[in-house]
Amino acid sequence: MSSLLHVNDVSVSFDGFKAINGLSFVVGTPELRAIIGPNGAGKTTMMDIITGKTRPDSGDVLWGEGGVSLLKMSESQIAQIGIGRKFQRPTVFGAQTVRDNLRLALKKDRSPLAVLRFTGTDEDEDRIIEISREIGLAEALDRSAGALSHGQKQWLEIGMLLAQDPQLLLVDEPAAGMTPQEREHTTELLNLAAESRAVVVVEHDMEFIRRLECRVTVLHEGAVLSEGTIDHVTRNQEVIDVYLGR
Amino acid sequence: MTALDTARPRRRSFLIDNPSVMIFIAALGVFTVVATVLSEGFGVGLLSTSLVKTLGKTLCLCMIAIAMDLVWGYCGILSLGHFAFFGLGGYMIGMWLMYARTETIVIESLANAPLPPTEQEIIDAIGVQIFGVVGSSDFPWIWAFADSLAIQLALVVLVPGLLALVFGWLAFxxxxxxxxxxxxxxxxxxxxxxxxxxxxxxxxxNNGLSGLQNLPGLDETPQSIVSIWFLWASALALALTYLFAAWLVSGKFGSVVQAIRDDEARVRFLGYPVEGFKLFVFTLTAVIAGIAGALYYPQAGIINPAELAPIASIYLAVWVAIGGRGRLYGAVIGAAVVSLLSTWFTGGRAPDIPLGFYTVQWVDWWQVLLGIGFVCVTLFAPKGLGGLVDLFVDTKRLAQRRPETSAAELASPRPQPSEN
Amino acid sequence: MSDGAFMISPRWRWFGVACSALFFVLAFTATGAAQSIGPVQAILQEHRAVLEKSSRKTVGPVIDALGDSGLERAPLVLEAWQARNLYQRTEDGLFFIGEERGGTNRLIDVDSGDDVGEITRDTAKQLRPNGGVRRVIGSALVRFQLNAPDPADREAALQAIDRNPEEVHLAALGASIDAESDPTLRSRKQRMLRLLEIRFEKDEAARVAAIESFRGDIGVDVRAALNPLVATRLEVVAGEPPVTRNVARVLAPGSAELPRDVAYSALVDAGLATARIDREAIKSALVANIVDGSVGGALVAELDTDAARDAAYAQLANDGLAPRALSEADVDQALSAHTFFLSYSERSSAVTEAAEAVLSSINLSLGAAQGADLLLDGLSLASIYFLAAIGLAITFGVMGVINMAHGEFIMMGAYTGYVVQLFVPDYTLSLIIALPLAFAVTFGAGVALERTVIRWLYHRPLETLLATFGVSIALQQLAKNIFGTQARPLTAPDWLDGAMVINDVVSISYIRIAIFVLALLFLALFLLIMKRTRLGLEVRAVTQNPKMAASMGINPDRINMLTFGFGSGIAGVAGVAIGLFAQVTSELGQQYIVQSFMTVVVGGVGNIWGALAGATMIGGLQKAIEWLNPSNTLAAQTYMILFVILFIQFRPRGMIALTGRAAEA
Structure with a gap:
């Protein structure tokens, strides 16, 4: 396992409120990592910083072996070097079919002129079908994505991430609003994805994290409170205080 | 669903995938032939020359409506500036038309002078003819290439394109x-x-450029013939635009662009340079608008700055919205129906409605009707007139192949996180 | 002329007049005339010949005699004479003032004011002084008025001098200052005296002193007095400029100030050189010498370039058929043989130097004053934009609703003002009624719009934009149908007419001050409502978190409706204010809508201070650009909009931007 993402002493504040306060951690590859924390711990802001949506006030975010700084890049450049993000609220393109959604996500040249010249190859179509089987939407390929159920949309989004073939996958609360069966399937998908790449799951549902059986980083007030196995962190008195209240 | 659906689709010609394109082009062809047969210039003379010109101009308006639909209906950029590009295209071709025609007149009038005129004398005389009305006689630098049809034609594309590129780059x-x-x-x-x-x-x-209906060197050709030529040119341009636009939106590019319309931030996180796509669409549509304008104003005969007023661009949005955005034929239907109705109502030919205590004169009340009608379309029929087509086609054929999204989803894209 | 000499001469004149008057009285008494002759009539009779046949050159003595007599009725006679209202009775040659009494024109005795009979063609003859004479009389009258008992008359005299200053006024004005009792008039007289000294004083030192005394004074009258002194004209002489000329500057031909062509044509105009043969001259010479289709050895058809024409002309000149064209060397030689210089028409160099120095100091103060004026202009424009935009800032900023019909609400307010004036003729009262009424009308319209259209389109901003645009075109056409296309007047009450004049450069009209005050009032009102009332609290709550607000028992529907109504109502009031100085047409709103949007966008959305900052910037900027390019307000607007587009690049959220999470919430 080699390190893929270094977050170094990053801080950011909004109107004086320190959302992230000297946050540092490292994600390796392949790895499945869970990040937990109560509301306001800075989980979403952290993902915003990594994906380029928010610029930190200080600190650095470095990528890969070469240690390229992500802070100078735009969101699309960051996505192109191999960081995929799944939002908490499922965001698929409802006006288009599942197939179109997956085709959009396929790892291809993203520049307008290249897209203009794009004609799908048989390999591309096969890959789309393959992914659709993985996420259990093979039957629904030509249905409009807007007509899918909530859970199906979540899977489609994960499928789109898989099609994107990123080296690092940032997943925000994948299990929110899912039935137990759907959760089961989601867990499988994430574990599958983590076999060949880094997957960071942000979640505050301890039960779900426990199923993932992975290393856990606990965030609190914008900084790392504890890190280790799920059993390790749940025994930590500070973590218990934060979660249960003093 | 059968298992067959999960197999990869046969890749077919885009024309077969999009039957509306063939239908549209066929309809346009029939229209053009009928108009020609009925015209004064080439046919039985049932259509007056001015009506032919109105029809030709309407085709140009349909063309810019397609541009508007691309940029707004598909890409989600509600541009209130495309008529500016349209006007710029008109100005660019107008400069050549006016220069070349004035040159002919000047050379004719100087032919009887005791000495043959020098080049400078001819240019000076043209300058006086063209700019006398604004109290000047010198050619501004922007007229440097007015004597060259080729360069001005290039400028029809370049000027709107460059303006859109610069403006779009700054804005996006x-x-x-x-x-x-x-x-x-x-x-x-x-x-x-x-x-x-x-x-x-x-x-x-504010005098603008005038006399554009007279083609230099074709003084002998009557307007009834010229108007048909322009009708043909406009129809051809419209057909090509429609074909191109349909090809553009049916492929992956169209998919990306519609995704940008629905959730820009998400597309960005997929790794697409959203600004680049927007800029591409914005500039491309500006160029289409410029070409449409260059075909429109020789038929209108005159162009002045009022044509570029913001209100014109807003009307363009109205046409597309009434016709039904996000579908190309919707834009065409909207532009054709609303602009022809406007001409009819405001031209004073529509019959008045006597109410006893008050007579509704359409010249006065058409705008009110249009405004209210537009509000109603926005509120109750977000799919516009094009939505009517769905009633006939959707249930029969399209539904089997590609299920349409519900009207609600088309009409109300999710609010984007950045806009909240 | 020294003061002493001036003081003596009238006394002598008075003495002479008195003597002659006495003589006439005696003479008439002696001949047994029934009518006695008053002193004024005596003077007139003495100069009878001059009066009967007056000319500008000859009337001096009689005017002086009347003027110096000190008689109370002398000015009346002069005025009558000037107004062609002096008559001479045919039977005895006596002069009378004509006056209409009881429907007929009567002869009035010049001394007693008695009515002595009717004017008919037979009884009396009208004196008809020509324009020149009447001017001379006018300036003499000014002398009387300067010492008139009524201050208003004295002021009128000063104004008359200001309009048409003459050398004679100098002495008269100087003499009237000591007796002046009114301090304001006294200082004005002193100022006027110094202005007259600049123009007419013979003593150079006194003149320079008068000029120096105006250092930094930006009055228009001062500049009008000084500018002629520094006026120059281009002169050219062979050799050095003559010492009699007051030379401002020597110019080199070929410099930017004096291009070669201009220099040479000055030489030609001065008769010091022969004109060059220009293109037109060559052309006409060639045309004149065409023989059998050729001229100067060339076929006419070949002469379609300047080079060919030059060659043909040279041939013509060789043949002696045309004057030889001057070569460049000839021109250079002529130019170098002469000196070109700008000379003052004023001969005294001390005076012109002083005038130049004082004018440059004046220009400095003038620049400062113009800056202040520009600031005021910008401020008043800013308050108009603020008024127009404040409603928009509320609906766009607070509710996130873009209302394209906002401009039409402004128009509606203006028309409300117009309709009120149709029923209430008193302008002050009608304004007092119109302001709240316009608020009520547009408040109602706003609520109706919100209920019927906007409510259904929340969270679909682009569609709101389009729907309200539909409303906008319908309203505009409705207004056209009801009120017609021509502009309707909305007249400001008298007390808003005129301007507050601070000096000759800086002034601001009362309407603009009123609008400024109105803008401040609405700012205060807005802040009061938002910060101090229950409604404001609820509005802020709904803006920040509608769901939370709803869960606390606030009805967001009601709040949105009221907020939109409030924003629209302010637009109506702005409409009344704008209508007072602009033309009320159905397109009134259109002229302000884009600027209002710019104001909100530049200032920053969701914030009243943003609207204020935006309005200040847009207004100030527009005025500043207009000042740089005063001939063209259209260009100013163009550049202003370009600036805004660029500005958005650097501050996409506007000047007063909400940052961080608050902005995204």
Missing amino acids: RSRVTGVYLSILTQAMTLALSLYLFQNDSGLRG
Whole structure:
């Protein structure tokens, strides 16, 4: 396992409120990592910083072996070097079919002129079908994505991430609003994805994290409170205080 | 669903995938042939020359409506500036038309002079003819290439394209979206029209360019013939535009662009340079608008800065909305129906409605009707007139192949996180 | 002329007049005339010949005699004479003032004011002084008025001098200052005296002193007095400029100030050189010498370039058929043989130097004053934009709703003002009624719009934009149908007419001050409502978190409706204010809508201070650009909009931007 993402002493504040306060951690590859924390711990802001949506006030975010700084890049450049993000609220393109959604996500040249010249190859179509089987939407390929159920949309989004073939996958609360069966399937998908790449799951549902059986980083007030196995962190008195209240 | 559906689809010609394109082009062809047969110039003379010109102009308006539909209906950029590009295209071709025609007249009038005129004398005389009306006789630098049809034709494409490129680059780079962008495009249009209203703008201020219906060197050809030529040219341009636009939106490019419309931030996180796509669509549609304008104004005969006023661009949005955005034939239907109705109602030919105590004169009340009708379309029929087509086609054929999304989803894209 | 000499001469004149008057009285008494002759009539009779046949050159003595007599009725006679209202009775040659009494024109005795009979063609003859004479009389009258008992008359005299200053006024004005009792008039007289000294004083030192005394004074009258002194004209002489000329500057031909062509044509105009043969001259010479289709050895058809024409002309000149064209060397030689210089028409160099120095100091103060004026202009424009935009800032900023019909609400307010004036003729009262009424009308319209249209389109901003645009075109056409296309007047009450004049450069009209005050009032009102009332609290709550607000028992529907109504109502009030100085047409709103949007966008959305900052910037900027390019307000607007587009690049969220999470919330 080699390190893929270094977050170094990053801080950011909004109107004086320190959302992230000297946050540092490292994600390796392949790895499945869970990040937990109560509301306001800075989980979403952290993902915003990594994906380029928010610029930190200080600190650095470095990528890969070469240690390229992500802070100078735009969101699309960051996505192109191999960081995929799944939002908490499922965001698929409802006006288009599942197939179109997956085709959009396929790892291809993203520049307008290249897209203009794009004609799908048989390999591309096969890959789309393959992914659709993985996420259990093979039957629904030509249905409009807007007509899918909530859970199906979540899977489609994960499928789109898989099609994107990123080296690092940032997943925000994948299990929110899912039935137990759907959760089961989601867990499988994430574990599958983590076999060949880094997957960071942000979640505050301890039960779900426990199923993932992975290393856990606990965030609190914008900084790392504890890190280790799920059993390790749940025994930590500070973590218990934060979660249960003093 | 059968297992067959999960197999990869046969890749077919895009024309077979999009039957509406063939239907449209066939309809356009029939229309053109019928118009020609009925015209004064080439046929039985049932259609007056001015009506032929109106039809030709309407085709150009349909063309810019397609551009508007691409940029707004598909890409989600409500541009209130595309008529500025349309007008610029008109100005560019107008400069050549006016220069070349004035040159012919000047050379004729100088032919009887005791000495043959020098080149400079001819240019000076043209200058006096064209700019005398704004109290000047010198050619502004922007007329440097007015004597060359080839260069001015290139400028028809380049000037709107470059303006759109620069403006779009500035606007998209700073992530101006939604209503902000609309207002900014409106401001751009206003700035341009105010600039052109000045007498020292080099384009004859509010006099504009006139006499554009006279083609240089074709003085012998009657307008009844010229109008049919332009009708053909407009129909051809419209057909090509439709074909191109349909090809563009049916492929992956169209998929990306529609995704940008629905959730810009998400597309960005997929790794697409959203600004680049927007800029591409914005510039491309500006070029289409410019070409449409270059075909329109020789039929209109005159162009002045009022044509570029922001209101014109807003009407364009109205046409597309009434016709049904997000579908190309919707834009065409909207532009054709509303602009022809406008001409009919405001031309004083529509019958008055006597109510006993008050007589409704359409010249006065058409705008009110249009405004209210537009509000109603926005509120109750977000799919516009094009939605009617769905009633016939959707249930029969399209539904089997590609299920349409519900009207609600088309009409109300999710609010984007950045806009909240 | 020294003061002493001036003081003596009238006394002598008075003495002479008195003597002659006495003589006439005696003479008439002696001949047994029934009518006695008053002193004024005596003077008139003495100069009878001059009066009967007056000319500008000859009337001096009689005017002086009347003027110096000190008689109370002398000015009346002069006025009558000037107004062609002096008559001479045919039977005895006596002069009378004509006056209409009881429907007929009567002869009025010049001394007693008695009515002595009717004017008919037979009884009396009208004196008809020509324009020149009447001017001379006018300036003499000014002398009387300067010492008139009524201050208003004295002021009128000063104004008359200001309009048409003459050398004679100098002495008269100087003499009237000591007796002046009114301090304001006294200082005005002193100022006027110094202005007259600049023009007419013979003593150079006194003149320079008078000029120096105006250092930094930006009055128009001062500049009008000084500018002729520094006026120059281009002169050219062979050799050095003559010492009699007051030379401002020597110019080199070929410099930017004096291009070669201009220099040479000055030489030609001065008769010091022969004109060059220009293109037109060559052309006409060639045309004149065409023989059998050729001229100067060339076929006419070949002469379609300047080079060919030059060659043909040279041939013509060789043949002696045309004057030889001057070569460049000839021109250079002629130019170098002469000196070109700008000379003052004023001969005294001390005076012109002083005038130049004082004018440059004046220009400095003038620049400062113009800056202040520009600031005021910008401020008043800013308050108009602020008024127009404040409603928009509320609906766009607070509710996120873009209302394209906002401009039409402004128009509606203006028309409300117009309709009120149709029923209430008193302008002050009608304004007092119109302001709240316009608020009520547009408040109602706003609420109706919100209920019927906007409510259904929340969270679909682009569609709101389009729907309200539909409303906008319908309203505009409705207004056209009801009120017609021509502009309707909305007249400001008298007390708003005129301007507050601070000096000759800086002034601001009362309407603009009123609008400024109105803008401040609405700012205060807005802040009061938002910060101090329950409604404001609820509005802020709904803006920040509608769901939370709803869960606390606030009805967001009601709040949105009221907010939109409030924003629209302010637009109506702005309409009344704008209508007072602009033309009320159905397109009134259109002229302000884009600027209003710019104001909100530049200032920053969701914030009243943003609207204020935006309005200040847009207004100030527009005025500043207009000042740089005063001939062209259209260009100013163009550049202003370009600036805004660029500005958005650097501050996409506007000047007063909400940052961080608050902005995204």
